Structures are given as C-alpha cells and as structure tokens.
Amino acid sequence: MPLVKRRDFLKQAAVSAPAAIGFPMIVPSSVLGADGATPPSERITIGSIGLGRMGGGNTRSFLRYEDARVLAVCDVQESRREQLKNTVDQRYGDKGCATYNDYRELLARPDIDAVMIATGERWHPLISIEAARRGKSMYCEKPMARTVEEAMAVRAAVQRAGVVFQLGTMQRSSYYFRHACELVRNGKIGQLQTIAMASAGGNGSILPPEVPKDVPPGIDWDLWLGPAPWAPYSDQRIGLNWLEINDYGLGLMGGSWGIHEYDIAQWVNNTDHTGPISVEGAAEFYKDIRDTASMYDIEFLYADGVRAHMMDLPTARRRFWQFQHGRGEQRGYGDVLIGTEGWIFVSRESVKTHPESLMRTVIGPNEIRVRSSDHKRNFLDAIRTGRQPISPIEAAVRGESMCQMGDIATRLKRKLRWDPGKEIFPDDAQANSRLSRPMRSPWRLETPGPSRGA
C-alpha cells in the first residue's frame, strides 16, 4: 500500500531516477487529466513483472486504458524489459517507465497500486505473496502455482492483505464461454451431467536433446530459475519448452492450456469454492527435455454426480463427437457440456448447442448472469470498487488443484479420493506428499502453508 504520497514520490523520482532524464517539455493534456481524462492521481498505477509472450501482451493491453498507467516493467531478460519500456514510453510520450531486473525492487515502490505477473508458475506464488504483502492488487497469469500448497499460500496472503487478485483465465470474459456458463447455470440443458474438456497434446513428439551453454549477457539465469531446482542454461529451456518441464509446471494439462478448461469446468458447474471428490486417469509423459504429460485422459467425479473429463484433443474427439464442431478452428480446444436435456460445445471461436435454439437464448436479469466482457477492465474495476473480479483467488486455487490432482493421479496410476473441504487426499500420504515441493534456497513461501489435515 502507498506508504508515501504518490505525488511526493513522483517528485522525488523525477529528481533521482535515471529513467526520468529527458522528460519531454510538452506534456500531453491527457496526462494532466484534461478533457474528461482521469487525472494522474486517480489512475491505477501498474508494474509489469515477466514480459514474455503473455506478460508482454498483457502489458500492451493495459496501455489501452485511460484510467491506468504502467509505471514500471521487470524481467530477468534485459532485451525484453528494454523493448517493453520503449513500448510504454511511446504510448505515454515520455521516458517515465522504469525497468527492473529484480521484482522485489519493483514491488518496493509505494507508488504502484497493482502488478501484472506473468513469469511462469514457478515464480507466481512468491511474487504474488510479496505483492500482497506490499498491498498491491494483482493480475496473475495462469496457472498460479506449481503445487496446491503454493496456491493455498497465495490465497492466504491475498485474503489477509485485502487486495484484489485476478487470474488470467480470460475465457471467463469472452462471450462464448459466458453464454455457455449462463445456459448451464440456468438449467437450459437440464441437469448438468458431464463436462468434457479438450486441451493441447496428443502428438507424442520428441525434441532433440537440449544444448547447455554459457548464460548469454543480459540474462539473470539464477533469478530466472528462482525457487526451481538448478539447471544449466539452454536456449530450449528458456524458450517455450519450460512450459512442459515439470520443475516449472505441469505442461499441456496445466499452464500450457489445460488450466483454461479446468477453469471453465469449475465455473459452469458453479464449484468455484470447492472441487471434485475423486480423480483417476492415465497419461503418457514426454521423455526429452520435457517430462510432463503429452497424452492424457483423466476423469473427475463431483459430489453431485457430475463427471468431468480432461483429455488431449485427439482423445477428446474420439470420445465426445461434439468436439468435431471445433474442427475448422485454429485450435479446437474447448468444452462439451452435457445435460439431461441438451448439450453445448464451446471454444474460443464458437459455441454450438443442442437444441440449436439455445444459441439465441437471452438470459434475463432475473436469471443467473455472469458478466465480464473485458478481463483487464474487470480487474481495474475490481480495484476501484473492492469487489471480487470474475476470476477471483478462490477459483484460481480450485482450478489449480484440479490440474495438480490430474497430474498426481496419472503419475501414481491409481484412483485418488479428494477432500475439497480440507484440500487433501484423505488418508493418502503418498499422494499428499506431492501437494508441495521444496524450494531452492534462499526462496521460501513467506506465508506458512497450513498444516495438512488440520
């Protein structure tokens, strides 16, 4: 939270920060709040941490909003932060965007209200917890953590800091998914029975071995690894392959895509506050630099009898013919929601229903409505009003738990029971031992995790 008045800080920064040198003589009127624009003191100030594919895109998106201002960017890769700084400065017509290699320095700035976090899930928990401790609201890319324990620690930190947490599961803010959710929640397909989820995978490829090499200049490799086990630098590892390396995440059924569909399953089933009661499944794992699942077929059971299936797309198309509707689409991933009186296929590009008339059903105000059409706008509004955003912390934790449950069940190759109240596998030490991971020193979860089974 701001410990120093923002105007005082800006005054001081203008004198001392190298980034402020060369501040233009002509200041755009919008910066001063003329013509109905939000005055500077009322803008939500943002720092961006992690500027890769998602983080760079998110940062550029935040530049669109007149009532927000990106003040600083942070990445362990110098080229990325310089590139984003230029983009930000160009947008505002000044040289004011500060750059950081270490997220802790950015979070220490009292003049930053909120942060965008997109560093990869090995880092998300530590940065989120520190952000909460510093009173910053956060837009955190998915998935939020590498383990259930880490996710729970973030939840504890967010709740005790009273800040806003929005997970980057932006499908909740798209028309197609919103319409599907409203149809299901209002009983338009009868009683929901089955949720089928299709995510990336199923191609069984192998990559050539990685080629370790000296860390190139401009990259802080130790900070890139953070709490994950030490590993040598390689272009493959720092490239997109990290998404599918278990030291950093769960791969295709997690951060590479699966979390999006788990999130939708939980949302349409109105179980954001809880989760399934059992999980079983099978998977084939990559055996190259990647060691996460490449092909998978997992089944979850909810207490009310609803079954949820998470599959790679080819498997999904074999098991649920409705996924054929996504055939001409760029990816075809999505969900099939089957009720006693109809079904829905929903993806980023389309929604199909049976009966077909459901496509044009208007959900009235006296029915259940879930409304957000812009994920980042929704986040900014939540900060201003103190309301829960569309992808709040509890939903984030529960979605993450499903990713983890699926991974653990397929690695242990047996059916597991889950207690969504205690968030543990009851009487199953072997499975529970996989709900947490040690962190490379000196990193640790600042908010102690709960005692399991307490």
Next chain:
Amino acid sequence: MIRRNATLVVFAVIAAAQAQSPAGRTMRPMAELEPVLAKIATFQHGQSRQELGQLMEFVNDSVSSQSQLRQIELRLLRFLESSATPAAKALVFDQLAFIATDASIPLLVSMQARPETAETARFVLERIPGPAADEALRRMLASATGNVKIGIINSLGRRRDRQSVAALEALISSSNRGITEAALAALAGIADPPALKALAAARTKLSGPLREAASEAYVACADQLARRGDKASAIRMYREMIAPQQSPGVRIQALAGLARLEGRNALPALTTAMHSKDRGEQASAIMFLDGIPGPDSTKAMVSEFARLAAPGQVRILAALADRGDPSAKQLVLAALKSNSGDVRAAGLRALGKLGDESSVIVLAEAAADRPAPEQDAARQSLWGLRGLKIDAAIVEAIGSRSGKVKAELIAAAGERGAVSAADALAQAVHDGDQEVQRAALRALKNVGGSGQVPALVDVLVKAATLSDRRDATQTLSAVLRRSQPALISMVIRAYEAIPTVESRLSLLEVMGQSSNDEALPLLRGSLKDPNPEIGRAAILALTGWDSPAALPDLLAIARSAPDPALKILALRGHVKLIALPSQRPASESARLLTEAMRLANEPAEKRTVLSLLPAYPCQESLQLAQGALGDESVANEAKAAVARIRIALQQK
C-alpha cells in the same frame, strides 16, 4: 521436432492401465531397473533423457508396493554413492524424493555437506516424514552456512519442528539478514509458545526493516494459532498489532485476522481503519467490513459514508449494492447527486442492485444524458435490474417517452430479453425518430418472434440505407432462427414480389442464415440468375447452410461455374459443409474431399482440404494426403496430414 510414430502410445495401453486396480497391477521385476540406471550413470546435461523417463515410469509403476519401493530406494542410494555423474545423481534425487524413508537419511546428511548436492539432498530430506529427518536437519543446521543454512531453516519451519526453536531464536541475531528473516518465518510457522516468545522478543530487539519482518512474523504466528484453535491468543495478538505505531501493512494483516475471528466485535477497529490516511488500509478495511454479514456492518458503512472521500465512497456503494440490504437505498439515491462523477456512477451501479420498478425512469434518463462512465453504469443497471415488475414498467415507459430516453428503454428491453416488449418494439420500428427506430430493430433481434416477422420483412424491403438494411437483415435472420414455426415462406414471397436487387440480396442472406430447406429451391434457381450479384449471394447463402443439404449444389458450381471467383467461393463452401458434424462414414468424407482436392487450383484450398483429412482417418484419406506429397506448394501440410492420419489409424 522429430515425429516418433513408433513410440506413440496407443490409448489401449492407457485404457488397460486404467482398468487395472492397484492391487492387481503386476510389478515390474527389479532387474529391469539395472539397464536404465546403467545408462543414466553417465548422463550429462544436453544428452537424451529417454532413460530418465523410463526411471520415472519404473518408480511410478511401483508405487502400490511398499516392499518394491524399499528395494528401489536402496538401489537408488547405492547409485548415489557410485561414481555416476553429478547430473545423473540430480535426476535420481528427483525420483528418490517421493519414496525416501529414514533409510535414506545417513546418505542424505553426508551429501548435504557437499555444495554440489546440498540442495537436492535437502529437497529429499524435507519430504521424509518423521522425527529422524527433523533431527538430521537440526544437526546439519549448526555447521551449514549461507544459502544452505537458509534452506535448512526453511525446511525446519515447513516441518513445524518445535525442537529447533531455541536454535532458530539464536539465529535471529545473525549478521546475515537472510538468515534472520528465514528464522523469523520459521518461528512463525512453528507457532508454539516458545516460538511466540522468541518473536515477541525479536520485535523489541530488532530495528528498521527487520523489526517490520518480526512484526509480520508475529501476525503470521497468530494466524497459525487461530488455525489450531487458540483463538483467544490470536485475538490478543491481533489487537496488539493494530496499534497506530504499527505500519499499515502489519495493521492490515492483523485487521484481517481480527475480522475473521471476531466478526461484528471487530467493527469498531474496522471503522477506525476506514478513516486511515493510508488508501490501502482504508480499502482493505472496507473489504474486511464487507466480509462480516448482518445489518451491523451495513449500518457501519452507511453511517461512515459521508465522512469518506470519493474513492472510499465508491467502495462503500459497491459493497452495499452486493449486500442487497434495502435499507441502503436512500443513501444510494443521495449518492446520485454527489459532486463526484465516480460516486454518481457508483450510485447508478448500486441502484441496479437495490432498485425496483420506480428506478426505471431514473436509470433511463441517466443513460440518455449523462457522460460516459455514468451512462455506462446506468445502462448496465437498467439492463440488469431484477424484479417481476421491471419489464412491465419499461414497456409502459416506452409508450410514454420519446427521443433518447425512449431509445434507452428500448435497448434495455432487448438486452433484458423482455419478450413482453416485442409488440411495443415492433411499433417502434416505425417511430419518427431514427434513433428509436434503429434501437427497436436491434432489440427485436433478442426478443422478436413469429408475430414480428411480417413487420421485419416490411422494414427490410423498405430500408433506405445500407446500415438500416444490414440491421434488418440480421434481426430478421435471428428472429427466423428462433421462431417456431419458422416463417420462411414469408421471406420467399417477399423475394418473389420485390424486384429491387439490394433487397433481394438481403433476403437471400436471410435465407442462408435460416438454413431452412424450404428455401433451397429458390436458392438453386437464383444460382442461375442473370444478375451475377444474385448468383454470388445465392452461393454465399448455401455456404452458410448448417447441414450438408446444400453440398451437391455447391459441388456442381465448383465444377462448372465459368467465373473462377465463383468457383473458388463454391469450393470453399463445399469444403466447409463437409466439415460439419455428420454421421457419414470417414471413407465417404474422404471421397468428398478427394473431389474437392481435384477441383482445387490454389494452395489455400488444397491446404484446407489437407487440414481436414486427419479428422477422417481411413485409407482413402491417407492416399489423398500421400498423393499431395509431391506438390511443392503443399508438401509440408501433406506430410503433417500423413503423420496425423497414421497416428489416428493406429489409435483406431
């Protein structure tokens, strides 16, 4: 990326694994582990990890047998003592971490002393349950230094090791700041009386940022006590930490705990915090206050409202709206007259939750004449206002109002899906005010039914501008698709009666979007229309069909149209309809795609066909894809298609 067909798992294997119960699973003989470990022993980063995957599989296949896991553990320990490369040992540590028992401790302790294995050994040690691992960590703590020491402190904290409290307390005085912070955090996690005493003492001894860290650890310790049921101690500590001399960050964390444990008894503390000069503390206090159910917290918000600045008022209004307590309605109405635009907008949003039929006009007027943020808030509220009498109030107001307010009411009827407003909207499409007309036409898209079809056909054929015709086309299409029975005959009759080309083009589009087979004869006839625009529109209409009924027509045009542009258009439509879900056998789809491929002259069309082939895995598809391998313009796509079809055929 190398394709590896041979290693692609046939899902029958997965299904077989699923079918087996743990008890019934056959253990793999230990002898199978030896060649895997032999290959791993020389592993260097950058080499193939194939064997690592096999080791992981072996361990995972054994998890249901404790006796086999013990054998694996002992074997892996021998491996760690061998001359295997450090990189190989790191891989083995990863697997050992999930199965290690006390038997691993002596070796792990010895490896902790070596820098290259200290961290990975600790990772395993941290996971071993039971007091022996605690004791080992405590022993190692004394001799460790730097980050290794911090790691051990972290592990002891995570394990809640009460016997390490004295050692951790001593480390608070370390000259290494990282060690001090780690010790404070570990003590907070342990949270027994001696740990609590140590943290209390640290708060007085330390200064600057470390004192702040001690205070945060003290609050975290209270959180732990609360989780364990010692609420009285936790409340006492929270109250201590909300004192003005604490930093806002510490006060907020303590307030959160207090609100959680004390509920309404925490209201005075939260009310005080609402007036903090720190914006973050104020925001958090309102959030915590809102988390306390019941009228007392609503009352506290209402009574403090006037004393807050605009940002605080905005939060209070949002909270009151979500609480749904009607006693706050007067405050919300008063907020509409605030000097602050943000507060007025928040008031309008709140009215959407707390308002009733009497709020309809207030909101419609605000939607019509307020600046953007308030206008948006008013619209959203009008569209979302709940209650059984709201739609009737809107219909009544549509009849009595005019201009912008009427247009807003009409738009709201559409957004609300208010079917009861359909007749009023059908009348409004003839309103003298163009803005009202347009709003009515758009709203009917959501609420119009069979009864409004005649009026909509009339509007379409009389539309004066392109924009009006577009709106009418879209609305009529939507209404026809929703209407039962679908009145497509009315559209057909209009087409036959109206000679204007523009209207006819729009009506053809409507027919296409309706996908009603009754319109097919007319569309087929239009394909031969002497006006090329009509012919093109008919092709587009058939392309939009939602069933394969139009396939033969499109194929015929793709074969014989004299105009290459129309040919391509028809071919694309043909392929699009093939891709629609159907019960036809894969070989039949392949035959249709073969014909499409034969007609395709451009790489773009060929690529589309190739991309669809894997969805129909059969020999005919494979042959077609293989046949395209020699075509340089699509060779890559053909190669990918061949691979994917083969995979699909294997999995069949």
